[in-house]
Amino acid sequence: MxxxxxxxxxxxxxxxxxxxxxxxxxxxxxxxxxxxxxxxxxxxxxxxxxxxxxxxxxxxxxxxxxxxxxxxxxxxxxxxxxxxxxxxxxxxxxxxPIAEDVPDLRDSDIDFQSMRASGPGGQHVNKTDSAVRATHRPTGLVATAQEQRSQHANRKLAKLKLAMLLEERRSGASxxxxxxxxxxxxxxxxxxxxxxxxxxxxxxxxxx
Structure with a gap:
């Protein structure tokens, strides 16, 4: 697969x-x-x-x-x-981008914080503390994920979103x-x- x-x-x-x-x-x-x-x-x-x-x-x-x-x-x-x-x-x-291939994105530079999912999504949004906020300390960039059913999956998604933000930041200075x-x-x-x-x-x- x-x-x-x-x-x-x-x-x-x-x-x-x-x-x-x-x-x-x-x-x-x-x-x-x-x-x-x-x-x-x-x-x-x-x-x-x-x-x-x-x-x-x-x-x-x-x-x-x-x-x-x-x-x-x-x-x-x-x-x-x-x-x-x-x-x-x-x-x-x-x-x-594959998060692991983004050189500026290291796990040691990311703070993960769990939080309660909220907002639109109906039955697909968990009501438990499975949502994740990921903060990239060197840049201050923040990404959140709450759509997946487990905290582990939301951590992966938040990291992917951080990778995209970093790539966008790299590709355009302004x-x-x-x-x-x-x-x-x-x-x-x-x-x-x-x-x-x-x-x-x-x-x-x-x-x-």
């Missing part, structure tokens, strides 16, 4: 792109189930998430991930602004630099989506 973590993000996109992230997570889960691959959200599923993480596991996980990594295009009418002329909405899908890089990325990738979905039912467009 193989496993990978996908990061779905709306980047600097508008509300519609966050809506696409949520619908794309559902589409990925359905597509995975049809081929015997497990694809599940690790984050709490807000209605309009700016980004979320999905664990992909099973014998076909790596092929599944390869086919979906890059820019995803959804073509359709805005669910929030029906008269809006724009019909092309882009989101990004990338492999999340918000301005990150904005420039995102704009350049969008200009390069918008014309070449790895997958295209259409309409309110998120139908996959063959050949695109």
């Amino acid at each position: 193989t496993e990978a973590i996908l990061h779905l993000t709306s980047g600097k996109g508008p509300e519609e792109c966050r809506w696409v992230v949520a619908r794309l997570a559902e589409a990925f889960a359905d597509e995975a189930a049809k081929i015997g691959v497990m694809c599940e959200a690790l984050d709490a599923q807000d209605d309009l998430p700016a980004s979320l993480l999905m664990r992909v596991s099973g014998d076909g996980a790596l092929a599944f991930v390869r086919e979906r990594t890059g820019t995803i295009l959804w073509v359709g009418e805005s669910p929030f602004r029906p008269r809006h002329k724009r019909r092309n909405w882009f989101v990004g899908v990338a492999l999340a 918000d301005e630099v990150r904005q420039e890089r995102w704009s350049a990325h969008q200009e390069l990738e918008r014309g070449n989506p790895v997958r295209t979905y259409t309409g309110p039912k998120f139908k996959l467009r063959k050949g695109g």
